[in-house]
Amino acid sequence: MQGGTVLDKAQSDAGMAKLGATQFEGALLDLIEPWLGDSALTVIACGMVGARQGWVEAPYGAIPTTPVADGLVQAPAIDPRLNVWVIPGLKQTAPADVMRGEETQIAGFLALNDGWDGVICLPGTHTKWAHVSAGEVVSFQTFMTGEQFALLTENSVLKHSIGTGWDDAAFKDALNDTMSRPERLAAYLFNLRARDLLEGFDADSARARLSGLLLGAELSAARPFWLGQNVAIIGDDTLARAYAMALDAQGVPALVADAARMTLAGLQAAYRTTKDS
Amino acid sequence: MQGGTVLDKAQSDAGMAKLGATQFEGALLDLIEPWLGDSALTVIACGMVGARQGWVEAPYGAIPTTPVADGLVQAPAIDPRLNVWVIPGLKQTAPADVMRGEETQIAGFLALNDGWDGVICLPGTHTKWAHVSAGEVVSFQTFMTGEQFALLTENSVLKHSIGTGWDDAAFKDALNDTMSRPERLAAYLFNLRARDLLEGFDADSARARLSGLLLGAELSAARPFWLGQNVAIIGDDTLARAYAMALDAQGVPALVADAARMTLAGLQAAYRTTKDS
Numbered sequence: 001m002q003g004g005t006v007l008d009k010a011q012s013d014a015g016m017a018k019l020g021a022t023q024f025e026g027a028l029l030d031l032i033e034p035w036l037g038d039s040a041l042t043v044i045a046c047g048m049v050g051a052r053q054g055w056v057e058a059p060y061g062a063i064p065t066t067p068v069a070d071g072l073v074q075a076p077a078i079d080p081r082l083n084v085w086v087i088p089g090l091k092q093t094a095p096a097d098v099m100r101g102e103e104t105q106i107a108g109f110l111a112l113n114d115g116w117d118g119v120i121c122l123p124g125t126h127t128k129w130a131h132v133s134a135g136e137v138v139s140f141q142t143f144m145t146g147e148q149f150a151l152l153t154e155n156s157v158l159k160h161s162i163g164t165g166w167d168d169a170a171f172k173d174a175l176n177d178t179m180s181r182p183e184r185l186a187a188y189l190f191n192l193r194a195r196d197l198l199e200g201f202d203a204d205s206a207r208a209r210l211s212g213l214l215l216g217a218e219l220s221a222a223r224p225f226w227l228g229q230n231v232a233i234i235g236d237d238t239l240a241r242a243y244a245m246a247l248d249a250q251g252v253p254a255l256v257a258d259a260a261r262m263t264l265a266g267l268q269a270a271y272r273t274t275k276d277s
Numbered sequence: 278m279q280g281g282t283v284l285d286k287a288q289s290d291a292g293m294a295k296l297g298a299t300q301f302e303g304a305l306l307d308l309i310e311p312w313l314g315d316s317a318l319t320v321i322a323c324g325m326v327g328a329r330q331g332w333v334e335a336p337y338g339a340i341p342t343t344p345v346a347d348g349l350v351q352a353p354a355i356d357p358r359l360n361v362w363v364i365p366g367l368k369q370t371a372p373a374d375v376m377r378g379e380e381t382q383i384a385g386f387l388a389l390n391d392g393w394d395g396v397i398c399l400p401g402t403h404t405k406w407a408h409v410s411a412g413e414v415v416s417f418q419t420f421m422t423g424e425q426f427a428l429l430t431e432n433s434v435l436k437h438s439i440g441t442g443w444d445d446a447a448f449k450d451a452l453n454d455t456m457s458r459p460e461r462l463a464a465y466l467f468n469l470r471a472r473d474l475l476e477g478f479d480a481d482s483a484r485a486r487l488s489g490l491l492l493g494a495e496l497s498a499a500r501p502f503w504l505g506q507n508v509a510i511i512g513d514d515t516l517a518r519a520y521a522m523a524l525d526a527q528g529v530p531a532l533v534a535d536a537a538r539m540t541l542a543g544l545q546a547a548y549r550t551t552k553d554s
Contacts (some may be wrong), residue, residue: 052474060475095464096471126434126467142467144433151428156421157403182460183497187372190403190419194373198337220460 004268008035016048024055025077028084036081042274044267045075046087047101055084060091060098064138067106068270087270090137097142102128105234108265109257110135118230121254123239125150127218129225141225145218146239149211152189161196162210163203166238168245170205174212175219175246182220188213215246226252235259281545285312293325301332302354305361313358319551321544322352323364324378332361337368337375341415344384345547364547367414374419379405382511385542386534387412395507398531400516402427404495406502418502422495423516426488429466438473439487440480443515445522447482451489452496452523459497465490492523503529512536 001007010031019027028043035041050058050073058073068087075084089100102122110116110132122128125147130140153162178185192210195201219226226247231254233240233247240256247254278284287308296304305320312318327335327350335350345364352361366377379399387393387409399405402424407417430439455462469487472478496503503524508531510517510524517533524531 091471091475093475095468096475097468098471098474141464142471143463144466145463147433148425148463148466151432155428155432156424181498182462183494185459185462185498186420186422186425186491186495187418187498189421189425191372191374194368194375194419197375198368198370198373214463217460218463221458221462221464 001264001268004264006264016051016054019055021053021055024049024075025079025082028082029079038081040081040083042271043082043084044072044087044271044274045084046104046263046267046270049075050086050088050100054086056086058086058088060089060100061103063090063092063140064136065090066135067103067110067132067137068266068273070273072270072274085270085274087267090140092140095141097140099128099130099140099142102130102234103137104266104270105259105262106130106132106137106266107269108262108267109232109234111265111269112257112262113232116230116232118232119225121222121225121231121233121243122259123233123235123243129222131225141222143218143222145214149214152210152214153207157193158189158206158210161193161201161203162207165204165207167202167205167208171208171212171242171245172249174209175216175249178213178216179220179250182217185213185217211242212246215242219246219250226250226254231255232257234262278541278545281541283541293328293331296332298330298332301326301352302356302359305359306356315358317358317360319548320359320361321349321364321548321551322361323381323540323544323547326352327363327365327377331363333363335363335365337366337377338380340367340369340417341413342367343412344380344387344409344414345543345550349547349551362547362551364544367417369417372418374417376405376407376417376419379407379511380414381543381547382536382539383407383409383414383543384546385539385544386509386511388542388546389534389539390509393507393509395509396502398499398502398508398510398520399536400510400512400520406499408502418499420495420499422491426491429487429491430484434470435466435483435487438470438478438480439484442481442484444479444482444485448485448489448519448522449526451486452493452526455490455493456497456527459494462490462494488519489523492519496523496527503527503531508532509534511539 014027049055056075061069072085077084090103091098120130127143131138233254233256236258291304326332333352338346349362354361367380368375394410397407404420408415510531510533513535
């Protein structure tokens with residue numbers, strides 16, 4: 001990047017799950033070697049690269065705090081052309097919770113929306129809901145909704161009954177079912193299989209219903225985060241749109257912000273802290 | 278078996294998931310060939326062997342009905358020494374639900390406890406709760422609790438934080454948490470991971486807590502099945518004991534019946550119907 005402008009992009013699926021601590025530098029060089037010159041290039045990284053099993057541990061900053069605290073951690077790069085800094089995640093003591101990566105997106109959102117107060121929802125494998133006030137994250141909570149959806153569609157008995165399509169009406173019905181009776185989730189889940197066996201329930205509708213059931217249970221538990229709050233969703237995929245649709249049905253219009261743009265803005269904000277120090 | 282006496286036993290893990298329709302007979306012969314003589318031996322089978330992808334489809338009997346209806350289905354064995362009958366499962370139309378195998382255990386329980394009315398809980402991958410009255414199954418509900426536990430401990434991010442041991446206190450605390458706030462399940466789940474990262478939460482306690490969280494959510498949803506009811510649990514493993522402990526904590530003393538014994542008694546009861554007809 002040069003300022004806010006993206007000059008080039010590269011990506012890889014090599015991450016913490018695939019790399020040992022000494023393999024991160026090579027994986028990074030494989031991606032960005034063509035961009036390197038004689039002087040050291042500053043690289044800002046976020047996410048699991050800063051976990052204990054990452055390139056270098058960037059210990060969690062304790063909330064309340066600005067989302068990107070000033071304590072970026074330098075990764076031990078051997079190549080002199082690399083100057084790598086890792087953004088720490090955030091932790092909350094009670095109840096225990098952690099994030100890595102989402103703090104960067106929150107920082108980006110706040111950089112682009114100066115003075116914004118409210119709740120930011122970051123849908124994903126581990127969806128985060130974060131209260132933001134006066135530029136600081138003051139509390140947050142993680143839900144395993146996305147990972148449960150993946151496990152149930154890929155590894156459970158439901159995989160035989162779940163398609164790849166979508167059905168808005170089935171999604172909304174399911175959302176209402178678990179928002180009003182969240183404790184019935186485990187029963188509603190097997191019911192999807194039984195409806196397939198007994199009624200030939202449409203597989204695309206089943207997928208939308210599963211998504212709605214899990215999201216309804218989450219929204220029921222996350223109610224203090226969105227009820228009467230100013231809500232922004234960081235995300236741009238089907239999942240983020242499903243959250244927006246679900247919140248809208250509760251009378252909560254949510255602002256939807258592009259995830260990649262927020263990440264870049266957050267990395268920029270973090271980059272500026274390395275220049276100030 | 279001869280009457281109620283077990284003469285010999287054999288087992289295999291080859292089931293519906295591993296066998297095509299034409300492979301069941303060979304798999305059975307591999308197990309019981311030494312028991313076969315000149316005349317045909319009657320074999321009574323239950324479970325997924327009667328599913329659409331099983332040896333022969335034994336269509337579900339509609340409740341209300343006696344657990345083993347008189348419509349056993351003959352499997353197409355080629356070997357003249359085999360006379361194989363499959364017990365049909367049960368289905369419920371609204372809400373849609375199915376069982377295969379559990380009806381045989383219920384039949385066994387009722388054969389051994391003549392005139393018993395109440396609710397039978399059958400813990401497992403897909404736990405069933407069944408209302409039984411005047412010898413008939415009148416309603417039932419399946420919960421995917423066991424499968425969720427397996428997916429979360431084996432395939433999710435929690436696998437790093439879950440041990441193999443147990444902790445009664447952690448189990449009971451977790452049970453109370455989701456019985457009072459069942460909608461918070463997806464948040465409590467990730468909290469296990471965060472407590473491991475931030476507090477070094479004991480892995481055995483985490484396993485017991487996960488079990489308690491899932492079971493508490495189930496008991497909360499299954500309340501109409503056990504509140505003020507006469508409850509029996511068919512099962513003899515750790516899981517069945519956990520259900521008994523959980524119900525006892527709610528002031529519901531449950532009778533625990535041995536699963537293998539109930540299955541054998543149910544198969545015997547089904548065998549008698551082939552002789553009567």
